[in-house]
Amino acid sequence: MAENETLECITEHERILQEIESTDTACVGPTLRSIYDDQPNAHKRFMEKLDARIRNHDREIEKMCNFHHQGFVDAITELLKVRADAEKLMGQVTDTNRRLQEAGREVTAQTEEVIRCRIQQMNMATTVEKLQLCIPVLEMYSKLKEQLESKRYYAALKTMEQLEKFFIPRVSQYRFCQIMAENLPRLREEIKEISMSDLKDFLESIRKHSDKVGETAMRQAQQHRTFNSAVAKQASMGHYTKPLYSLNGRTQTHNGLMMDEDTGDEDEADEEILTAQDLVDFSPVYRCLHIYTVLGDRETFENYYRKQRKKQARLVLQPQANMHETVEGYRRYFNQIVGFFVVEDHILHATQGLVTRAFTDELWNMALSKIIAVLRTHSSYCDDPDLVLELKNLIVIFADTLQGYGFPVNRLFDLLFEVRDQYNETLLKKWALVFREIFELDNYSPIPVDTEEEYKLVVSRFPFHDAEIEKQQDFPKKLPMSQSVPQIYTQVKELIYASLKFSESLHRSSTEIDDMLRKSTNLLLTRTLSSCLQNLIKKPHIGLTELVQIIINTTHLEQACKYLEEFITNITNVSPETVHTTRLYGLSTFKDARHAAEGEIYTKLNQKIDEFIQLADYEWGMAESDGRASGYLMDLINFLRSTFQVFTHLPNNNNDHASMSGKVAQTACMSACKHLSTSLMQMLLDTELKQISMGAIQQFNLDVIQCELFASSEPVPGFQGDTLQLAFIDLRQLLDLFMVWDWSTYLADYGQPTSKYLRVNPATALALLEKVYRGMKDTSKKNNIFSQFRKNDRDKQKLIETVVKQLRSLVNGMSS
Numbered sequence: 001m002a003e004n005e006t007l008e009c010i011t012e013h014e015r016i017l018q019e020i021e022s023t024d025t026a027c028v029g030p031t032l033r034s035i036y037d038d039q040p041n042a043h044k045r046f047m048e049k050l051d052a053r054i055r056n057h058d059r060e061i062e063k064m065c066n067f068h069h070q071g072f073v074d075a076i077t078e079l080l081k082v083r084a085d086a087e088k089l090m091g092q093v094t095d096t097n098r099r100l101q102e103a104g105r106e107v108t109a110q111t112e113e114v115i116r117c118r119i120q121q122m123n124m125a126t127t128v129e130k131l132q133l134c135i136p137v138l139e140m141y142s143k144l145k146e147q148l149e150s151k152r153y154y155a156a157l158k159t160m161e162q163l164e165k166f167f168i169p170r171v172s173q174y175r176f177c178q179i180m181a182e183n184l185p186r187l188r189e190e191i192k193e194i195s196m197s198d199l200k201d202f203l204e205s206i207r208k209h210s211d212k213v214g215e216t217a218m219r220q221a222q223q224h225r226t227f228n229s230a231v232a233k234q235a236s237m238g239h240y241t242k243p244l245y246s247l248n249g250r251t252q253t254h255n256g257l258m259m260d261e262d263t264g265d266e267d268e269a270d271e272e273i274l275t276a277q278d279l280v281d282f283s284p285v286y287r288c289l290h291i292y293t294v295l296g297d298r299e300t301f302e303n304y305y306r307k308q309r310k311k312q313a314r315l316v317l318q319p320q321a322n323m324h325e326t327v328e329g330y331r332r333y334f335n336q337i338v339g340f341f342v343v344e345d346h347i348l349h350a351t352q353g354l355v356t357r358a359f360t361d362e363l364w365n366m367a368l369s370k371i372i373a374v375l376r377t378h379s380s381y382c383d384d385p386d387l388v389l390e391l392k393n394l395i396v397i398f399a400d401t402l403q404g405y406g407f408p409v410n411r412l413f414d415l416l417f418e419v420r421d422q423y424n425e426t427l428l429k430k431w432a433l434v435f436r437e438i439f440e441l442d443n444y445s446p447i448p449v450d451t452e453e454e455y456k457l458v459v460s461r462f463p464f465h466d467a468e469i470e471k472q473q474d475f476p477k478k479l480p481m482s483q484s485v486p487q488i489y490t491q492v493k494e495l496i497y498a499s500l501k502f503s504e505s506l507h508r509s510s511t512e513i514d515d516m517l518r519k520s521t522n523l524l525l526t527r528t529l530s531s532c533l534q535n536l537i538k539k540p541h542i543g544l545t546e547l548v549q550i551i552i553n554t555t556h557l558e559q560a561c562k563y564l565e566e567f568i569t570n571i572t573n574v575s576p577e578t579v580h581t582t583r584l585y586g587l588s589t590f591k592d593a594r595h596a597a598e599g600e601i602y603t604k605l606n607q608k609i610d611e612f613i614q615l616a617d618y619e620w621g622m623a624e625s626d627g628r629a630s631g632y633l634m635d636l637i638n639f640l641r642s643t644f645q646v647f648t649h650l651p652n653n654n655n656d657h658a659s660m661s662g663k664v665a666q667t668a669c670m671s672a673c674k675h676l677s678t679s680l681m682q683m684l685l686d687t688e689l690k691q692i693s694m695g696a697i698q699q700f701n702l703d704v705i706q707c708e709l710f711a712s713s714e715p716v717p718g719f720q721g722d723t724l725q726l727a728f729i730d731l732r733q734l735l736d737l738f739m740v741w742d743w744s745t746y747l748a749d750y751g752q753p754t755s756k757y758l759r760v761n762p763a764t765a766l767a768l769l770e771k772v773y774r775g776m777k778d779t780s781k782k783n784n785i786f787s788q789f790r791k792n793d794r795d796k797q798k799l800i801e802t803v804v805k806q807l808r809s810l811v812n813g814m815s816s
Contacts, residue, residue: 013049134174137167141180144187153191154287157294160184188295195288199305202284207312210339211332213279214401217342218335221401225505280343282350289354302354309344309355313363316340317370324378327390333374334398337367345405364407372415379419385426389501392419396505416506423502424520427495428528434491435532442484444549450476462486463563464556481556482549488529489560493567495524500571514572521564525589533593537600544604548646550597551664558590598664602671605643609672612636613679618696620689621775625698629706636676637710644669644715669716673727676707681731685767691774694738701735704728730759737765738772743803750810762810769807773800 019031035043065072140163147156164184171177206213285305292301316336323329341364348355375395382388395416399409449455455477458464462485469477499520503513536542537550569575615632644665684692684700711724737746737757749755750762776797 010049013046016046017049017053130171133171134177137163137171137177137180140167148187148191151194153195154290154294156191157188157291160187161294191291192295192297195284195291196304198284199288200308202281203308203312206280206339206343207315209280210316210343211335212339213342214335214337214339215331216279217338218397218401221404222397225397225400280346282346285347285354286351289351305354306359310363313340313367317367317374319374319378323374324381327387327394330378330391330394334394337371338398338401341367341402341407342405360407364402368411372411375415376418379422382422383426383429385423385430385498388419388423388426389498392416392423392502393505395419413506420502420516424499424523427498427520428523431491431495431524432528432532435488435529436535438484438487438491439532439536442482444482444546446478446480446549447483448476448478458486462489462556463560481553485553485556488553488557489564492521492524492529492564496521496564496568496571510572510574514568514574517568517572521568525561530589530592533589534596537593537596542600544601544643545646547597547601547604551594554590554593554597558587561587561590598667601664601668605640605668605672606675608639608643609636609676609679612639613676613683616683618683618699620692620696621778622693622695622699624695625702627702629702630699633703633706637706640669640672640710641715665716666718669719670724670727673707673711673724677728677731680704680707681734681764684734685764689771691778692768692771693775694772696775697735697738697772701739704731704735708732733757733759734764734768738768743799747803747806762807762814766804766807766811769800769804773797773804776800 016031016035020028023031035046140159144156144159144163147153147159163180168177168181172181289298289301292298319333320329323333341360344355344360344363348357348360375391379388379391382391395412399412403409447458449458452475455475458479462481464479464481464486466480469479496517499517500513503516508516533550533554537547542550612632612635615635616630617632618630680700680703683689708725708728711727712722714724733756737743737760742756746755746757746760746765749757752758
């Protein structure tokens with residue numbers, strides 16, 4: 001490469017030298033300038049070449065001079081001859097030249113001025129021509145600057161496109177055009193960055209304003225649903241009426257909408273209907289989309305926008321930790337989500353492909369799963385039914401709003417069934433407290449009514465009908481149930497109303513609503529009320545009188561169940577004869593409560609009997625009885641008599657009540673007698689009691705006689721014959737055996753159906769006989785100074801020993 005460059009340089013220098021030699025001296029300047037405009041060291045090499053050429057010419061001149069030397073000498077000689085003439089001629093020429101110069105000086109000055117003007121004129125024409133080409137470019141560039149300053153980026157991009165395609169190519173030889181051309185890509189990048197910055201500001205702004213957008217959209221959906229509900233309500237006003245039900249200081253109408261008690265909706269109805277476009281400036285999105293489209297980078301913009309909106313969706317779906325504490329927490333959560341998807345829906349329809357239906361559906365499905373999980377978690381923390389109800393209303397409005405924008409919301413309505421179960425649970429907890437308070441404040445005595453107005457008030461609250469009481473004209477009267485019965489009935493109706501509030505606006509049929517109400521009522525009766533009744537019955541302070549009143553109360557509540565069914569039917573207009581209609585299970589609840597109360601009566605009676613038995617203080621070694629029954633036993637019998645008189649207050653206004661009353665009283669009386677008999681028997685057979693005297697047996701016999709007299713006195717009517725006395729038959733036969741000392745008959749007839757002592761078990765007789773035997777031996781030791789008793793005692797002891805052996809053989813025979 002170096003050799004080629006050297007050859008080219010030598011050839012060029014030869015050409016320049018030839019041009020200098022063959023060209024007029026006035027035109028040598030441009031030729032010499034080209035030498036200095038070439039390579040940096042080219043003029044040095046040219047000087048070397050020039051020096052060589054001069055030396056060549058010098059040699060040629062020297063040769064020529066040598067060749068023409070003689071002629072030169074001759075010429076010099078001739079020249080010297082004409083010197084004088086030449087000097088004369090020179091003087092004339094000089095003088096002539098002086099005169100000519102003086103004559104042409106003015107003409108020369110004028111000519112130079114003309115030339116200068118002509119040059120200026122040519123330059124001006126050239127300048128005007130070039131400016132006419134450059135001015136449109138400068139005007140377009142100035143227009144571009146103005147558009148950038150006014151943030152008209154889309155128009156600026158169009159101006160850049162015109163500059164590049166049409167204007168700059170015409171004057172591309174100028175430096176300023178090159179600078180413009182170099183600036184245009186940088187300006188495009190600046191526009192991209194500015195538009196992207198505007199988009200980021202928009203995304204940040206929309207994240208902050210989503211709450212307001214969602215609130216507006218949900219309010220419009222609520223107003224629309226309110227209007228539809230009002231129209232539907234007018235069409236069905238004749239079905240049922242119910243006063244407004246207050247929840248936490250807010251009034252809730254039958255359509256489930258919450259309204260402040262002192263604020264109307266007229267102002268909201270008069271408000272101008274706003275859309276997302278009215279609340280949000282979408283121009284940054286449109287502008288950025290157009291800019292990226294013009295720049296051929298639309299896909300990058302779409303991907304960035306969708307990625308950022310996905311991130312924002314995840315942030316929006318993230319609830320606050322204490323969201324479940326207030327309805328406002330849920331409201332803000334729903335507002336933000338609705339605002340997000342309202343914006344996306346607007347972007348979907350206002351732009352061509354920035355977001356697609358598939359993208360919004362993907363976002364919604366992701367959001368829906370997260371929303372359901374969040375609501376399922378946070379609603380489980382809520383124990384306030386009013387808050388759960390408001391949450392339900394918000395979910396319905398939320399679902400209706402998004403459904404209006406084309407998003408599927410069936411899963412939200414499915415979630416409402418889970419929320420309904422949670423709502424029912426909170427209702428049951430709340431009503432459990434209500435029931436407990438009612439039971440705690442009840443006096444468990446019949447309701448006194450002093451005037452007809454009081455009577456009508458009670459009857460209006462509870463469906464009570466009694467022909468005998470209604471026939472009574474005089475006041476005061478007493479209604480058989482206690483004050484808790486109408487209160488319980490009213491609260492059951494209130495729970496039905498509360499359940500109805502949740503069932504409305506769920507787009508369910510009357511049959512489904514009827515089924516929901518009946519299931520909620522059944523849960524209240526079979527679980528909450530039943531549990532409260534069972535706990536009430538088990539409380540230590542509830543006595544026999546209270547238990548009797550509880551039986552009366554549950555009877556009347558059981559009768560009122562049919563009116564509850566009618567009440568639900570009137571609300572839903574679903575006939576109870578419908579195949580799939582759920583029945584109320586209150587009958588079993590109140591029957592179970594009655595059975596528990598009856599069992600508790602029997603238990604408390606037995607406990608009371610045990611308390612009296614513990615007061616027994618027999619002198620098991622007494623020689624003779626006192627001739628009268630023990631004091632503790634008389635007190636016990638008096639207590640039983642007064643207790644069984646309480647059972648006369650049990651419902652007996654019809655045959656069912658009468659039979660129930662008699663059955664409870666008879667069962668209680670029989671249970672008490674059996675328990676008393678068993679307790680007395682256990683007292684005799686107590687292993688810690690080692691010996692018993694016959695005097696103690698006689699005293700014990702007197703007590704049993706009092707028990708038999710009590711049983712025969714018919715403390716409770718309805719027993720046939722001596723049925724009640726049979727409770728003491730085991731004791732009677734055992735005591736008769738010892739009182740009569742009829743061991744021969746017992747042993748002879750043992751095992752025979754006609755035996756006089758059929759109910760006396762050999763083991764029982766043996767245990768008591770051994771105690772009596774030990775008592776007799778102890779008595780004999782004390783009385784051994786009386787010889788006349790010694791022989792009788794010895795004979796009786798021998799008889800006892802014989803009987804003991806025979807009884808043991810019977811016992812052994814039974815065990816084998």
